[in-house]
Amino acid sequence: MLDEMNALSSAEDLFTFLLLPYDPAVLDRARLHVMKRMGEYLARIDMDGLDDDAVFLEARKALKTAHADFVASTPRAEKTLKVYARKPANMVQISPVQFAPQ
Template identity: 35%
Template structure:
């Protein structure tokens, strides 16, 4: 685990490249299968949670724990849920998907055989 005597600003979080790196860095146990399917959603949710924090604690330990708690919460959101339900990205926030039947599409093509 990292040296928490540094402030989060001093830590080189830019070195962390994946959701697994972040989870490991903050000492959060995780299921690789959950992370594999939801890695971008977890990181985006973590970012969203951080954006809601108005003031970071001055104490390095408190900063570390806040980041850890927010990341653990972001990961936890996807343990028993999925990206479609959580709607992290805009594409999932748009209207309900429209189902278009193949026969409808083929009927619009002049050269397609009828079904």
């Protein structure tokens, strides 16, 4: 089952394969984030010993939950990717330089 899912070429294909509806606007703005979040949810599940039907249901639940995370939120707010999760660098502001009169 996981091999079949890995062979799919797009997020839309994965939603179709798992028989889930999706909001195209969510995928337009958060495709990578939804897929990464799904992977995080799947990583928490021990798939050993699960038959194909159970794997299908777990993958479906993970994708549905990941999509829902971004329906009312943004990638920046969810901090799925490392770039959003890291703390901003300390910034020192320099006061405007003043030139001496000539």
